[in-house]
Amino acid sequence: MFFIFLIFISKEIPVIEVEGEIKKESVIQVIVPSPNENSLSDALSKESGITVRRAGTEGSFSLISIRGTNPSHTEFFLEGVPISFTPYSSVNMEDLPLQGIGRIEIAKDFVPSEFSTASIGGVINIIIPDKGREFFHYLSGKFSSFKTLSFTGYSIRNLLSHSYFFYLNLFHTDGDFRYRNSNGTPFNPYDDYISKRKNNATNRVDFLGRYTYRPSSSISLSITANLFSKEQGIAGTDVLQSEKTDLKTERGFIAGEFKLENEKFFLSLQPFTGIQNETFSDPDGEIGIFKEEVKQEFLSGGMRVNFSKKNFKRIQPSFSLLYSGMRWKSIFIKPSSFSFHAIRNEVRLSSDAEFSFSKKFSVIPQAVFYFSKTDGETGILYYFEKKNTSSSYFAFMPSISGIFKFSSHKIIMSFGRYVRIPSFFELFGDRGVWMGNPDLKPEEGIKTSVEWNGEFKGFKSSLGFFQRDIVNLISYTQNSQWTFIPENISRAFILGFEGSFELELSPFKTGANYTYLFTEDRGKIDYLRGKRLPLQPSHELHYFLNFDLLKNFSIRYEFDLQGDTFLDRANMRKRNLKTEHSIYLTKEIKKGVRIHGYVENILDEKWVDIYSIPLPGRRFGVKVEGIIM
Amino acid sequence: MKKTIVIFAVLFFIGCAEEKKVEEIVPDVFVVTTDYQTGSYSLLEIEDGNVWILNSPVPVHPDAVVRFYNGYAYIVQRYGSDSIMVIDVKNRNFSSPVTEFSVGAGTNPQDIAFSGNKAYVSRLQAKSLLVIEPLTGKKIREIDLKKYSDEDGFPEMAGMAVFKNHLFVALQLLNQNEMFWPPSGNGKILEIDTENDEVIKVHNLNGKNPWAISDSLYVNDGFIYLIEHGSSFDISDGIVEKFDPSTGSSETIITEKELGGDISDIAILSDNKGYAVISEYKGSGVQSRRRKEKKRCFLSWRLFCGRH
Numbered sequence: 001m002f003f004i005f006l007i008f009i010s011k012e013i014p015v016i017e018v019e020g021e022i023k024k025e026s027v028i029q030v031i032v033p034s035p036n037e038n039s040l041s042d043a044l045s046k047e048s049g050i051t052v053r054r055a056g057t058e059g060s061f062s063l064i065s066i067r068g069t070n071p072s073h074t075e076f077f078l079e080g081v082p083i084s085f086t087p088y089s090s091v092n093m094e095d096l097p098l099q100g101i102g103r104i105e106i107a108k109d110f111v112p113s114e115f116s117t118a119s120i121g122g123v124i125n126i127i128i129p130d131k132g133r134e135f136f137h138y139l140s141g142k143f144s145s146f147k148t149l150s151f152t153g154y155s156i157r158n159l160l161s162h163s164y165f166f167y168l169n170l171f172h173t174d175g176d177f178r179y180r181n182s183n184g185t186p187f188n189p190y191d192d193y194i195s196k197r198k199n200n201a202t203n204r205v206d207f208l209g210r211y212t213y214r215p216s217s218s219i220s221l222s223i224t225a226n227l228f229s230k231e232q233g234i235a236g237t238d239v240l241q242s243e244k245t246d247l248k249t250e251r252g253f254i255a256g257e258f259k260l261e262n263e264k265f266f267l268s269l270q271p272f273t274g275i276q277n278e279t280f281s282d283p284d285g286e287i288g289i290f291k292e293e294v295k296q297e298f299l300s301g302g303m304r305v306n307f308s309k310k311n312f313k314r315i316q317p318s319f320s321l322l323y324s325g326m327r328w329k330s331i332f333i334k335p336s337s338f339s340f341h342a343i344r345n346e347v348r349l350s351s352d353a354e355f356s357f358s359k360k361f362s363v364i365p366q367a368v369f370y371f372s373k374t375d376g377e378t379g380i381l382y383y384f385e386k387k388n389t390s391s392s393y394f395a396f397m398p399s400i401s402g403i404f405k406f407s408s409h410k411i412i413m414s415f416g417r418y419v420r421i422p423s424f425f426e427l428f429g430d431r432g433v434w435m436g437n438p439d440l441k442p443e444e445g446i447k448t449s450v451e452w453n454g455e456f457k458g459f460k461s462s463l464g465f466f467q468r469d470i471v472n473l474i475s476y477t478q479n480s481q482w483t484f485i486p487e488n489i490s491r492a493f494i495l496g497f498e499g500s501f502e503l504e505l506s507p508f509k510t511g512a513n514y515t516y517l518f519t520e521d522r523g524k525i526d527y528l529r530g531k532r533l534p535l536q537p538s539h540e541l542h543y544f545l546n547f548d549l550l551k552n553f554s555i556r557y558e559f560d561l562q563g564d565t566f567l568d569r570a571n572m573r574k575r576n577l578k579t580e581h582s583i584y585l586t587k588e589i590k591k592g593v594r595i596h597g598y599v600e601n602i603l604d605e606k607w608v609d610i611y612s613i614p615l616p617g618r619r620f621g622v623k624v625e626g627i628i629m
Numbered sequence: 630m631k632k633t634i635v636i637f638a639v640l641f642f643i644g645c646a647e648e649k650k651v652e653e654i655v656p657d658v659f660v661v662t663t664d665y666q667t668g669s670y671s672l673l674e675i676e677d678g679n680v681w682i683l684n685s686p687v688p689v690h691p692d693a694v695v696r697f698y699n700g701y702a703y704i705v706q707r708y709g710s711d712s713i714m715v716i717d718v719k720n721r722n723f724s725s726p727v728t729e730f731s732v733g734a735g736t737n738p739q740d741i742a743f744s745g746n747k748a749y750v751s752r753l754q755a756k757s758l759l760v761i762e763p764l765t766g767k768k769i770r771e772i773d774l775k776k777y778s779d780e781d782g783f784p785e786m787a788g789m790a791v792f793k794n795h796l797f798v799a800l801q802l803l804n805q806n807e808m809f810w811p812p813s814g815n816g817k818i819l820e821i822d823t824e825n826d827e828v829i830k831v832h833n834l835n836g837k838n839p840w841a842i843s844d845s846l847y848v849n850d851g852f853i854y855l856i857e858h859g860s861s862f863d864i865s866d867g868i869v870e871k872f873d874p875s876t877g878s879s880e881t882i883i884t885e886k887e888l889g890g891d892i893s894d895i896a897i898l899s900d901n902k903g904y905a906v907i908s909e910y911k912g913s914g915v916q917s918r919r920r921k922e923k924k925r926c927f928l929s930w931r932l933f934c935g936r937h
Binding site for chain 2: 183184185186187188191237239285290291335477478479480481569570572573612
């Protein structure tokens, strides 16, 4: 079956940037999701140096890793406020707000001080769209394979000194795709059969609102609230599909901001608080070892202070302080009544200063100080014990970045140290197939990178080299029952190269990006030493060709390739080269209304990103968008 | 975190004579390894005192045990794979399995035993014993054991042994509704006639949870030795029981209390000497699962002879 969809496209709406804090723009990459990208994962999977691992259809668990690091290394922010405040160090991309809507800022290596971190996996900052108009309303409806329905709307209104933004997303999928079931016997293809994914439905509601008041041109006050609710079936493995296991997630998050800005300085104060409740239920022990029901509550709150000085000779100093307090409570209802709670207070202090020696060359030294104190009861179900704990941790993370600009070219070099202590979820979490490990040690590493970006008329290109050397890398590994447990790899080495180009020759536009990754386990375990790190493909390529056939009709072809990868630490389970061909069509019906259709994975190739978790094959979809402005 | 590697091995052609070369005693060793994340197998060949190791490129399920029969190694791949992989050891064909067949998704096979052209597969999370053709996996029949189960509906069949056309199947009788599956009562041994595949006798055991890491049912000199492990976190409720398959009589030969820890495995050297691998819990009582393992020897089935 092949659908031809009609489409409408309005002329590109200009994005008018809102004045704000001084960001070290040179080290931040900005992505504006295109209409082809329905989710954050979609938008990021097409960038160089970023690997997306999925556990099913749209709406299912999706993780990203940047430049060979692990998903837990990347920190997420909403307008600069940390949203990986959730207890889950590996953030499910599908749970983040503004899917496919918000502008995305990425810092892959050197992280500007405003984020108060030196994360080795970079940061992702989601920015609420602001079209710079008096009003802007957007509405879209999408229907796609596996009975997936999604309605998204957002509205922006700027009235004198008041402005608001509302966003609502309703999402449902049955996720009931067909896949080849190996019957648990990968070496015997004769007993394979076609199965349909069961218990894989997801229902999600996501609301985000922001109100801003600007009493004067230099002062603004805003409040942002996010409410999120999701109920999803946990389908189990390819052979052992579950019938009843599910996960319910509820989240509430509120952040305020007081912003003071003039020609000399920028100051922002952002208090925030959030709560997330999660209930995992496996009443028949379908995917876990036990018949289990566990509830996990996570309460957090804190304050972010960000200050930067403008036009101070040739120096631009920035200072950021982030305090956050977290309370984690784990309540086991089944198989036995058992609960514990712990509190962690964290203070992060980050400061950098951009020294511009000339118009062409600048250097940004940075220092990040981290202090945390953990108190309370800890334990995990399988250890059947609860013990009082009290610990504190201090780390100093210096970094430096050098930027050299000439003509339309830019070279960025960076070098720095990072340290991270295990999250509550990594230590004590329990989600049936995701379990904690209280014996984890903090991880630390050195990151180095050199990047070049250039632009010449319609041709843009970039090249980059990066390296990471990590001690006690915290990595999730699958055990015999397909349960994921984090463990320390005593030493790991990552080296990579990435390059991209984009060429515009109207009516054609084409581009590609490529990432090569060399990873190595250099730990103490003999039979694992020298092996590649799991789930890190050696090659990744994304290619696109866009053709504007008519004034209001365009066709886009995309090709994605992921090189072979190993699904386990011992490199016994290999996943071969993975490819996907996709076509996207866009047609404007009338001004402000467009239809968008796609066929992804045209050749219906069946792959996995995680062992025993099948991915869907060919997918179709149609989306209608309307804009009023 | 320190890794634990558990090795299950089948020794072929075990001989026992004085002044013999090592290879005459242990000519070949087929090893299945697991760290519970990845599984593999290898063949160790000994020739003129040198050991040649042939590592297989074929991964096996990370929770697996191996049995040997008529020149073939049968790798029992437990929960999550729930299948049997057959390797042609006789013809040294290690690069690809002869076959691999499912014994039922989620059934958690524990052991495979052979009698003539039939194989019996015990499955911890099933209610019937599977009878198959060992080289094809073709089902011959299922022997319903539901009536021997406890309140959770599963008899938890585990290790097996064949003795004079009779198959002996250990039933663990665990309670799957409770955390860590504690034993609901003393274990049993079912005696099945392999001619007609009917249960002919049920033998009650003196202890609970007949279990061991490598050999569930240890056969030596005409007797079946059972390690009855008891509860997972009780280091004093297990025993080693000696079962006479010809008479159905049994006796407790040593207890965990006497040995001072959980019995993980045993080896019988002679009528008056045997070894047991003991796990002791670090810290107090059942609060910790950290274990250190010691080997102890017991004489005349009841006396310690020190640490080894």
